[in-house]
Amino acid sequence: MTPSTAYSRDLGDELRGLRETCTGLSGNKLAVKLGWDPSKISTIEHGKARASEVDLIQFLSMCGKDIDFLNDFKRRYERAFDEYFVQVSGNLRTVTMAESTAITITSYSPQSIPGLVQIPEYADGLYRMTGVVTEERIPTLVQFRTDRQAILRRHDRPTCLFFIHEHALQLQVGSSEIMEDQYARLLFDTHTIRIVPANAPIAATGCVLWEYEKARPIVFSETNLAKVFVQDPGAIARTRLLFDRLDQIALSAEQSRGKLAEYVSRPREGHDDSGPHLA
Incomplete structure (x- = not known):
């Protein structure tokens, strides 16, 4: 597993905030809706694992976010696990x-x-x-x-x-x-x-x-x-x-x-x- 970074934890926390404010769902309930293992939500939101582009699309779509928001978040997320x-x-x-x-x-x-x-x-x-x-x-x-x-x-x-x-x-x-x-x-x-x-x-x-x-x-x-x-x-x-x-x-x-x-x-x-x- 790729080690987490300050930025991956920051962006993961941003995803957690979106889940809570936009869906009102717990991590487990959102995982059920997405067909994911509950641990996957946790590791992504804690910045411990890199979400794929498909993961981000599914997660942010469930939060009601449009393509412009998705593209902006994806652009920031590309560097989330860099050592520098x-x-x-x-x-x-x-x-x-x-x-x-x-x-x-x-x-x-x-x-x-x-x-x-x-x-x-x-x-x-x-x-x-x-x-x-x-x-x-x-x-x-x-x-x-x-x-x-x-x-x-x-x-x-x-x-x-x-x-x-x-x-x-x-x-x-x-x-x-x-x-x-x-x-x-x-x-x-x-x-x-x-x-x-x-x-x-x-x-x-x-x-x-x-x-x-x-x-x-x-x-x-x-x-x-x-x-x-x-x-x-x-x-x-x-x-x-x-x-x-x-x-x-x-x-x-x-x-x-x-x-x-x-x-x-x-x-x-x-x-x-x-x-x-x-x-």
Whole structure:
């Protein structure tokens, strides 16, 4: 069986939503109507198996969808099981599902504070600095970023480790008060922050490694133009080597708290204000 991917699980969940809203049928009852084994509905809706074109036609027709909808879904579904998958930056659903179902999240942010631990004011200022989205979209994107952080408050929250390069701390986003609040957020949250010292080399691009209980790990990287999801075993191995190296050169968790405490108390003037990539 082809291993599932972040996108196959996303599109499978979309099919599940269509079944529930358009037919009102359970998976078992729809399987009876289609003449399928009930397990087939489950594996397709969980993104564990690739549906054939005939399967998609039968499923979506039962949901009352027309040929235009079918062609659009089929076009998206063609790449669902690729080990390397690229999405436009405005697509928010796949990253949300992949992130929220992970049991372990390890990230490296060389240029800005990671999105999962940004305060809203910092996120707002970062979008305005980069200038890559229109002003009217900023409140929606900031709210989305804030809503994603709910996974850190769950009783079954993932184990998180954030490697943050000190250059990201030195970049002033917004006012001094915003930066102080952002440092305090990093200092007092319960997940693990490891600061990479300012004199350490900067890896060109930040990345996140999501790990799951019953699915293959995913490496995620984002630029202003695209989101990239990777499940290639070689890429996963190289990412683990990066995190092994960061573990060697980063300050310990206790040392990192000390460094953050220094930033909370120092004046926030005269720092670089060049625009970073979103992370």
